[in-house]
Amino acid sequence: MIMVASGGEEIERLRVHYLGKKGILAEIAAEIPKLPPEDKAEIGEVFNDVKQAISNALGAAQTNIQATNSTTTVDTSLPGVKPPLGHLHPVTKAIEEISSIFEKIGFVRVRYPEVDWDWYAFESLNMPKSHPARDDIETFFVDAPENSRYGKMVLTPQTSNGQVREMERLKAPPIRMINIAKCYRRQSDVSHTAMFHQFEGLCINSDINITNLKGTIDYFSQQFFGPERKTRLRPNHFQFTEPSFEVDVICDICLGKGCRLCKEGWLELGGAGMVHPNVLKAGKIDTTKYSGFAFGWGVERTYMMKSGIKIDDLRLLYSNDIRFLTQF
Amino acid sequence: MQILIPDSWLREYLKTKATPKQIQEALSLCSASVDRLHKVDGDFVYDIEITTNRVDLMSVIGIAQEAAAVLPQFGHPAKLIKNPLNDKPKVKSAKAVDYLKVQLDPKLCSRFTALLIKNVTVKPSPDWLVKKLELVGMRGLNNVVDISNYLMHLLGQPVHTFDYDKIIHHSMILRESRPEEKIITLDGKNHTLTGKDIIIADGSLRLIDLCGIMGGLNSAVDKNTKNVLLFVQIYEPFHIRKTSMSTAIRTSAAVLFEKGLPLENVPPTISLGTDLFIQLTGGRPESATLDISSTITKDKIVKLDPKFINQRLGINISTKTITKILTSLGFTIKNSQVLVPPRRHLDITQPEDLVEEVARVYGYHNLPSTLMTGQLPTPIHDKTFYWESKIKSALSHWGFTEAYTYSLVAQDSGLKLKNPLSSEWTYLRTSLSPSHLQIIDENLGRVKEINLFEIAHVYLPYKNDLPKEMLHLIISSTNKDYLRLKGVIEALNMELGVTLTSTIVEHDHALTSEIDLTWPLLHATPTKTYMPISKYPPIIEDINVIYTGNYAELVNKIKKLSNLITDIELVDKYENKLTLRITYHSTSKQLSSSDIAPIRDKLESTL
Numbered sequence: 032m033i034m035v036a037s038g039g040e041e042i043e044r045l046r047v048h049y050l051g052k053k054g055i056l057a058e059i060a061a062e063i064p065k066l067p068p069e070d071k072a073e074i075g076e077v078f079n080d081v082k083q084a085i086s087n088a089l090g091a092a093q094t095n096i097q098a099t100n101s102t103t104t105v106d107t108s109l110p111g112v113k114p115p116l117g118h119l120h121p122v123t124k125a126i127e128e129i130s131s132i133f134e135k136i137g138f139v140r141v142r143y144p145e146v147d148w149d150w151y152a153f154e155s156l157n158m159p160k161s162h163p164a165r166d167d168i169e170t171f172f173v174d175a176p177e178n179s180r181y182g183k184m185v186l187t188p189q190t191s192n193g194q195v196r197e198m199e200r201l202k203a204p205p206i207r208m209i210n211i212a213k214c215y216r217r218q219s220d221v222s223h224t225a226m227f228h229q230f231e232g233l234c235i236n237s238d239i240n241i242t243n244l245k246g247t248i249d250y251f252s253q254q255f256f257g258p259e260r261k262t263r264l265r266p267n268h269f270q271f272t273e274p275s276f277e278v279d280v281i282c283d284i285c286l287g288k289g290c291r292l293c294k295e296g297w298l299e300l301g302g303a304g305m306v307h308p309n310v311l312k313a314g315k316i317d318t319t320k321y322s323g324f325a326f327g328w329g330v331e332r333t334y335m336m337k338s339g340i341k342i343d344d345l346r347l348l349y350s351n352d353i354r355f356l357t358q359f
Numbered sequence: 360m361q362i363l364i365p366d367s368w369l370r371e372y373l374k375t376k377a378t379p380k381q382i383q384e385a386l387s388l389c390s391a392s393v394d395r396l397h398k399v400d401g402d403f404v405y406d407i408e409i410t411t412n413r414v415d416l417m418s419v420i421g422i423a424q425e426a427a428a429v430l431p432q433f434g435h436p437a438k439l440i441k442n443p444l445n446d447k448p449k450v451k452s453a454k455a456v457d458y459l460k461v462q463l464d465p466k467l468c469s470r471f472t473a474l475l476i477k478n479v480t481v482k483p484s485p486d487w488l489v490k491k492l493e494l495v496g497m498r499g500l501n502n503v504v505d506i507s508n509y510l511m512h513l514l515g516q517p518v519h520t521f522d523y524d525k526i527i528h529h530s531m532i533l534r535e536s537r538p539e540e541k542i543i544t545l546d547g548k549n550h551t552l553t554g555k556d557i558i559i560a561d562g563s564l565r566l567i568d569l570c571g572i573m574g575g576l577n578s579a580v581d582k583n584t585k586n587v588l589l590f591v592q593i594y595e596p597f598h599i600r601k602t603s604m605s606t607a608i609r610t611s612a613a614v615l616f617e618k619g620l621p622l623e624n625v626p627p628t629i630s631l632g633t634d635l636f637i638q639l640t641g642g643r644p645e646s647a648t649l650d651i652s653s654t655i656t657k658d659k660i661v662k663l664d665p666k667f668i669n670q671r672l673g674i675n676i677s678t679k680t681i682t683k684i685l686t687s688l689g690f691t692i693k694n695s696q697v698l699v700p701p702r703r704h705l706d707i708t709q710p711e712d713l714v715e716e717v718a719r720v721y722g723y724h725n726l727p728s729t730l731m732t733g734q735l736p737t738p739i740h741d742k743t744f745y746w747e748s749k750i751k752s753a754l755s756h757w758g759f760t761e762a763y764t765y766s767l768v769a770q771d772s773g774l775k776l777k778n779p780l781s782s783e784w785t786y787l788r789t790s791l792s793p794s795h796l797q798i799i800d801e802n803l804g805r806v807k808e809i810n811l812f813e814i815a816h817v818y819l820p821y822k823n824d825l826p827k828e829m830l831h832l833i834i835s836s837t838n839k840d841y842l843r844l845k846g847v848i849e850a851l852n853m854e855l856g857v858t859l860t861s862t863i864v865e866h867d868h869a870l871t872s873e874i875d876l877t878w879p880l881l882h883a884t885p886t887k888t889y890m891p892i893s894k895y896p897p898i899i900e901d902i903n904v905i906y907t908g909n910y911a912e913l914v915n916k917i918k919k920l921s922n923l924i925t926d927i928e929l930v931d932k933y934e935n936k937l938t939l940r941i942t943y944h945s946t947s948k949q950l951s952s953s954d955i956a957p958i959r960d961k962l963e964s965t966l
Contacts, residue, residue, distance in 0.1 A: 245727070274718055308711055
């Protein structure tokens with residue numbers, strides 16, 4: 032009966048008849064527990080074979096009918112008609128992913144100027160006047176009058192200008208900030224572009240310590256790169272943090288064994304550290320009560336370190352070749 | 360800064376069973392990063408990156424001291440065998456000597472030492488010295504020059520030598536240079552100085568040394584030199600950095616001097632140098648070293664507060680362990696006070712600096728990883744990020760591809776940079792359109808149709824203040840169907856619940872629309888106004904009207920005819936005829952043809 036069924040409706044009726052909740056097989060199944068124990072196994076096996084056979088026959092009949100239908104109406108092997116497909120830039124994808132990870136652990140995303148005064152970009156960050164970052168070889172200066180209080184106008188070379196600005200906005204901890212913005216430096220080669228993006232984390236409260244920085248970095252890294260990508264801290268030196276660290280993440284190719292693409296199994300993610308007391312003072316935060324940590328990393332660089340993304344020249348990101356953009 | 364340290368040289372001062380690989384790991388995690396470990400002629404060479412605050416690690420001795428402090432934390436016992444920097448000088452010193460008359464500006468040179476060594480024989484150095492220098496990337500020249508290089512690499516203190524007989528009248532004036540003064544350095548290059556460089560002039564007033572950077576050719580040791588002036592100084596760092604930058608000479612000496620070096624290393628350097636001169640050149644030193652110090656190093660003391668250190672570390676380390684770590688690094692601890700060794704004076708000034716010393720030697724890898732508890736910050740009601748992302752997502756789903764163009768452009772009415780990197784990047788843009796027209800031109804022919812968008816700041820100049828950073832959206836397309844692009848913006852209006860102010864501009868190859876998002880992002884809303892759904896069905900009919908060239912005017916006219924007309928939709932446009940679908944609807948009653956007839960009559964008479 033199943034094999035000669037002529038349409039979908041008929042097959043459905045047969046399915047309900049045999050396999051439905053109140054179908055013939057269900058009725059039989061209800062009787063099985065009443066059988067003497069010595070017969071149960073044998074009858075049960077026969078029952079299962081029958082059920083399987085009916086269900087196979089129904090499936091085959093259904094497929095036949097679909098095949099017959101499709102040849103008469105549409106060739107399902109033709110390509111579908113797609114809605115128009117656009118593409119988000121990798122930098123946007125990275126920024127959205129990064130900010131959503133930090134938002135989950137209470138970091139508030141903010142916007143601070145990308146063209147700012149020397150005070151916020153350098154002076155308040157404990158950078159001595161003679162620091163190389165403050166000379167015109169590394170940093171872009173705007174041809175505009177100096178501010179008597181805040182100094183020269185610069186294109187921010189890092190997102191750290193948001194640190195003291197955030198302290199000023201909130202006046203007192205708790206502070207958990209994530210500042211993502213465009214940055215500018217006088218450099219252009221395969222691993223540097225004159226314009227790039229950074230994300231800056233700042234956390235200040237009573238009793239913030241190095242283990243909290245480690246916890247935050249691990250949380251981010253495992254969410255962003257994956258659970259097998261461990262991180263480590265190494266000593267480093269920055270003016271605005273004390274102690275300062277270099278954060279490494281384990282290489283995705285060799286997972287720490289060491290290979291051609293990494294430094295002994297590790298890739299440098301960026302700098303971090305405990306906020307220098309002079310920076311807290313510049314933001315009028317009571318250093319006897321509060322401490323904090325900060326980190327600032329390149330969005331492009333961090334995104335490139337995700338498994339599977341290998342762009343050999345960072346400048347491609349800003350070349351805006353449509354053949355590049357539509358790959359993402 | 361980078362330094363090469365041969366393993367065999369290191370082990371002359373460091374006693375440990377740790378392998379080079381283990382030393383590399385311990386230094387990288389707790390001190391300075393050993394970027395690479397090279398195997399050279401059966402020896403190993405550590406290629407180490409030194410941060411600018413640790414100039415004391417720019418020497419074999421410095422690294423040996425650090426390794427001795429950090430290796431025990433990894434279970435490798437280690438000890439410093441000897442430290443020439445702690446040795447008492449064998450030659451006595453004097454504030455004035457017969458063999459050299461000196462006049463100096465103490466602000467430029469805080470310690471000036473010199474010792475005359477007579478009857479030297481200039482010849483090639485012995486193999487052990489040549490080999491050491493080769494391992495650290497230097498070529499053996501002759502015993503005199505090689506001794507200087509050896510001392511600097513071992514102790515981290517630059518050393519210079521003069522041919523004593525080329526110093527006219529055996530007199531020196533150490534002063535700031537004047538603009539346009541000239542000197543030919545050892546490498547034969549001519550330099551015209553810009554002024555305020557530290558220089559030495561001799562008795563004939565000619566310049567014989569560009570101090571801290573490179574010696575003068577006219578006073579250099581050569582193969583005929585008989586008497587050598589061994590010369591070890593401490594120069595003022597800012598002057599050295601300035602001269603090194605302006606002359607573009609980055610010698611190892613300049614790199615060390617510009618970081619600031621301790622006065623205390625000078626006498627032991629002269630002393631070890633003297634020994635080597637006797638041993639390798641057969642020279643005879645004078646009985647006294649000239650030693651002029653303008654300052655003395657004051658003791659530097661930082662308070663030891665174990666509670667504070669543990670608070671910052673987030674764990675509890677015993678005071679005993681803290682003391683042990685600090686002592687291993689050369690600090691002296693007495694009654695909760697830490698006496699900082701002179702070589703660390705510039706780096707260690709406050710309790711936070713001691714936190715770093717303890718934490719790094721204890722090992723950052725040994726600290727747990729814990730997310731912070733405690734109060735969360737007050738959230739700010741900033742929905743602009745949400746809406747920005749919503750716009751990007753909508754446009755990308757409607758077939759537009761996102762671009763990121765440089766904010767710096769070749770020409771604009773906006774702010775100009777003082778020091779642009781190239782003429783292409785000179786102005787901060789005030790509009791996104793030119794950048795997009797440029798990339799559309801560049802992409803023409805690569806694909807059939809280009810549909811792009813970008814959201815970025817423009818920087819609008821503002822008198823006596825920072826520029827106003829406004830978020831702009833640009834949508835551009837090579838499809839020149841005006842109504843299509845208009846439709847995209849209308850759809851965005853519906854997504855955002857606000858009306859975007861936009862103009863669509865036609866260019867040679869594209870349409871663009873640039874929109875200031877400042878206001879829309881602040882006012883966008885997900886809330887829609889609820890209109891009760893009428894119980895009564897509407898009456899819908901299509902009518903044909905003559906198209907006069909202004910659709911908006913036509914619609915307005917029709918709407919005014921009756922408030923029962925709730926919707927007008929354009930169904931078709933053919934030549935000068937429009938088909939409009941009119942919806943008649945009432946919320947209070949069931950409409951019948953008798954309600955519609957008078958309106959239809961008016962419609963026909965009006966149009």
